[in-house]
Amino acid sequence: MSSPWDQPAPEKACVQRPNAAGLSRQDMAALMQRLGEPGFRATQLFEGLYRHRWQRWGDFTNLPKALRERLESEVELRWPDLAESIPSSDGSTKHAFRLDDGRLVEGVHMPYDDRATLCLSSQVGCAMGCTFCATGTMGILRNLTAAEIVGQVMALLVAHEHPFGKPVNLVFMGMGEPLHNLDHVMEAFRILTDAKGLAIPSRRITVSTSGLVSGIEKLGREAQRPRLAVSLNGTTDEERSRLMPVNRVWNLEALRRALQGFPLEKGERITLEYVLIQGHTDRPDDARRLAAYAKGFPSKINLIPYNPSEGAGFTPALESAIDAFCRLLVNERLDVSVRRSRGQDVAGACGQLVRKRENKESQRSFVSRIGGADVES
Numbered sequence: 166m167s168s169p170w171d172q173p174a175p176e177k178a179c180v181q182r183p184n185a186a187g188l189s190r191q192d193m194a195a196l197m198q199r200l201g202e203p204g205f206r207a208t209q210l211f212e213g214l215y216r217h218r219w220q221r222w223g224d225f226t227n228l229p230k231a232l233r234e235r236l237e238s239e240v241e242l243r244w245p246d247l248a249e250s251i252p253s254s255d256g257s258t259k260h261a262f263r264l265d266d267g268r269l270v271e272g273v274h275m276p277y278d279d280r281a282t283l284c285l286s287s288q289v290g291c292a293m294g295c296t297f298c299a300t301g302t303m304g305i306l307r308n309l310t311a312a313e314i315v316g317q318v319m320a321l322l323v324a325h326e327h328p329f330g331k332p333v334n335l336v337f338m339g340m341g342e343p344l345h346n347l348d349h350v351m352e353a354f355r356i357l358t359d360a361k362g363l364a365i366p367s368r369r370i371t372v373s374t375s376g377l378v379s380g381i382e383k384l385g386r387e388a389q390r391p392r393l394a395v396s397l398n399g400t401t402d403e404e405r406s407r408l409m410p411v412n413r414v415w416n417l418e419a420l421r422r423a424l425q426g427f428p429l430e431k432g433e434r435i436t437l438e439y440v441l442i443q444g445h446t447d448r449p450d451d452a453r454r455l456a457a458y459a460k461g462f463p464s465k466i467n468l469i470p471y472n473p474s475e476g477a478g479f480t481p482a483l484e485s486a487i488d489a490f491c492r493l494l495v496n497e498r499l500d501v502s503v504r505r506s507r508g509q510d511v512a513g514a515c516g517q518l519v520r521k522r523e524n525k526e527s528q529r530s531f532v533s534r535i536g537g538a539d540v541e542s
């Protein structure tokens with residue numbers, strides 16, 4: 166099926182001097198070949214960059230001095246700049262990354278005792294136009310490259326001094342629809358899971374889709390892939406189409422068929438995310454329909470109390486409605502969690518900081534746009 170969302174998003178502008186930060190091992194091998202170096206240097210470079218997190222060519226003591234000097238003059242080593250970092254009272258920090266073309270995207274660092282969760286962006290803006298999401302109002306500006314996606318991870322790990330070996334979960338729940346930029350997301354996935362580098366287990370990486378069925382099918386054909394989450398947020402086609410225009414192309418039944426056909430590993434489940442919006446998605450009938458839907462395939466449910474986005478015109482569900490909704494699902498023997506958006510005091514929900522920033526900066530320059538991130542604990 167063809168849809169506007171099947172069209173590729175515009176690519177980024179080219180960068181003049183090659184930047185090694187974010188490259189795959191294959192790309193590093195090509196770089197070393199161009200410099201007349203043996204192939205094993207690529208693995209040394211890869212280890213130095215991702216495992217040791219060396220920040221300057223001079224730190225790469227596993228490379229000969231002459232090569233370090235040549236790299237210094239010919240190749241950049243630069244992660245995306247952290248243009249702004251806003252800590253929240255709950256311990257999470259929202260960061261704005263400035264990309265080479267000046268665009269801004271967001272990532273969120275959420276620390277826990279035994280791990281950290283990083284919320285990542287996959288695009289600048291988003292084509293999906295979900296009406297409850299501030300990013301959806303931006304439209305799609307461009308895809309992030311694999312290097313820019315990896316760059317968010319590295320910049321956050323470095324900024325928060327995350328020790329090597331401590332578990333980290335990556336969730337593509339920030340700005341953009343990751344399955345609309347699947348080629349670059351998968352390229353980044355292969356870099357992030359590479360055993361010579363960060364070696365993040367694939368089960369710790371989750372892409373969250375709005376229900377882009379063509380992307381779900383494509384992801385299902387990958388031999389190694391991240392886990393799948395679906396942002397459902399509606400249990401009738403009428404309501405879901407109102408909140409998420411993608412439902413007009415692939416309705417709930419088409420989405421269900423795609424999820425039933427998605428090849429899961431033993432014990433793997435698809436996460437259904439469900440935002441609770443007062444009067445739209447939080448009624449007992451919604452809970453009953455959600456229960457029936459979730460039983461159609463191996464699933465678990467994350468209920469997310471709506472984090473109000475300025476101007477979207479929606480209201481968070483009441484605590485009593487959240488409790489009742491949750492209890493109804495539990496009574497249906499479903500695996501349910503209630504996920505509070507972290508960082509609400511720093512505009513933690515998807516696309517909120519962009520609008521705050523736009524409002525602030527529009528008084529100065531009309532230039533800056535920052536996307537946002539839904540976050541999970």
Ligand code: SF4
Pocket residue numbers: 291292293294295298299300301302339340341342374375515516
């Ligand atoms: S909720 Fe996600 S898919 Fe929908 S517009 Fe926002 S960023 Fe895009």
